Amino acid sequence: MSNVSSPSPFDRVSTAMADAVSAVSPAVLAIQTRHARASGFVWRPGWVVSSEEGLPEDEEAELVLPGGATVAAKVAGRDPSTDVLLLRCEGVASPPVVFDVEPLRAGEMVLAIGAREGLPLVAGGLVSLAGPAWRSLRGGEIDARIELDMRLRLGAEGGVVLNAKGQPVGMAVFGPRRRVLLIPAATIERVAAQLMTHGHMPRGYLGLSLQPVRVDAGSVGAMVMSVAEQGPGAAAGVLQGDVIVAMNGQPIRSVPLLLRALGPASVGTVLVLSLRRAGEAVEARLRVGERPAA
Structure with a gap:
């Protein structure tokens, strides 16, 4: 009789998890800068994605490959609103990751694979919340929460x-x-492609400095404190002192919400602004511009 026992269910799960880590870890890199350490992964040949918040300052980095070898990399673009950073590098032969686009569900098991000094750095857990698309506090469009x-x-x-x-x-x-x-695959693909092409994510620009103000009992408006010369607001005829009470027929709920709506898709669109000017109702059509580089 054989004394070899069959693997337990726990052993099979553990082996499958270790195999999954081994399969993806060649594409996962440790990243070092003068001020921070983080992880990243090969998104395209010669391109590595990481967390913008994890590497917030430096424009040059060192990638630590599996096994410990290092290569230099430069920041090609960053988008703080979605927490996506793109690095350009040479000499990384690891195959890019291939995303599974099937949505996650609450309760699913997940593994997070980072890297430290050329070795995998692993954490396990569960999806505690799975929700629809949302906007970050900085106005970024995230495809799932x-x-x-x-x-x-x-x-x-x-x-x-x-x-x-x-x-x-x-x-x-x-x-x-x-x-x-989790920053979903769809968000990474969309943002990283823009960063690779343009070096930044375009953001909508009104050319207006706005301040919240009460206009009626229980309603809020956005008072125009200043108008940028040759900006979209000036071209639309908006004046300092105007109060925006609605945009495209929707009442203004708050100035932050109004500004957060000016994502990449807003550039080039035309907004119909309902204004109050010296007590009179005025309408302006404003074509959203692209926010100038800081």
Whole structure:
């Protein structure tokens, strides 16, 4: 009789998780700058994606490859609103990650794979919340709201997240109060493509400085405090002192919400602004411009 016992269910799950880590870890890199350490992954040949918040300052970085070799990289673009950073590098032969676009569900098991000194840095957990698309506090359009119940080490921020099939589904980052969030694959693909082409994400620009003001009982408007010369607001005939009470027929709820709506898709669109000017109702048609580089 054989004394060899069959693997337990726990052993099979553990082996499958370790195999998934081994399969993806060649594409996951440690990233070092003068001020920070994070992880990243090969998105395209010669291009690495990481967390913008994890590497907020420096424009040059060192990538630590699996095995410990290092190569230089430069920041090609960053988008703080979606927490996506794109690095350009040469000499990285690792194959890019291939994302699984199937949506995650609450309760699914996930793994976050970062890197430290050329070795995988792994955290496991569950999808604690799975919701629809949302806007970040900085106005970025995130394709799904996914929160992860796991303990992510600082150096693992920017690493890749695997679903229960062992397939990459996005990037692990820190959110408010150190909650671990997932930046979904669809967001990464959209933003990284823009950064690769333009070096930044275009943002809508009104050319107006706005201040919230009460206009009626229980309603809010946006008072125009200043108008940029040759900006979209000036071209539309908006004047200092005007109060915007509605945009495209929708009442103004708050100035931050109005500004957060000026994402990449807003550039070039025409907004119909309902204004109050010296007590009179005025309408202006404003074509949204692209925010100038800082």
